Amino acid sequence: MYVCGIILKKIRNGELPGLVSMLMLLKEKKTIDTLAETRALIKKLEPELDKQAEQLSIAAALAGRYELSAEIIMEILMEEYKMLKERNTFFEFLKNEGLKEGLEEGKKRVNKNTSWKFSKNDLES
Numbered sequence: 001m002y003v004c005g006i007i008l009k010k011i012r013n014g015e016l017p018g019l020v021s022m023l024m025l026l027k028e029k030k031t032i033d034t035l036a037e038t039r040a041l042i043k044k045l046e047p048e049l050d051k052q053a054e055q056l057s058i059a060a061a062l063a064g065r066y067e068l069s070a071e072i073i074m075e076i077l078m079e080e081y082k083m084l085k086e087r088n089t090f091f092e093f094l095k096n097e098g099l100k101e102g103l104e105e106g107k108k109r110v111n112k113n114t115s116w117k118f119s120k121n122d123l124e125s
Helices: 004-012 018-025 031-043 049-065 070-076 079-087 090-113 120-124
Strands: none
Touching: 004 018, 018 031, 018 049, 031 049, 031 070, 049 070, 049 079, 070 079
């Protein structure tokens, strides 16, 4: 834990601004306060809105991974929600990947259970 403590201190001092979104990983207790601290540091240390959106998306994804509910995450990030929604963020990437996986899985199931086969062109229309 000693190394994590040093890294946490450097992040909080602004020495490692690119790692702010990883705060949830470095803290022993993953809480709503950790996400709120992460949000405040990102807003303070990152002037570019696109980079803020990227960092906030990563922080939100990590918070969700550690069992903070979507409602709580959205409550903390309400001000940034519009910015996150408008930019091509990690959430958009995940949504797109999920859609691709769903289409592929559906195609496999149909092809397995029927004699009719989908082609790539069928899925693109």
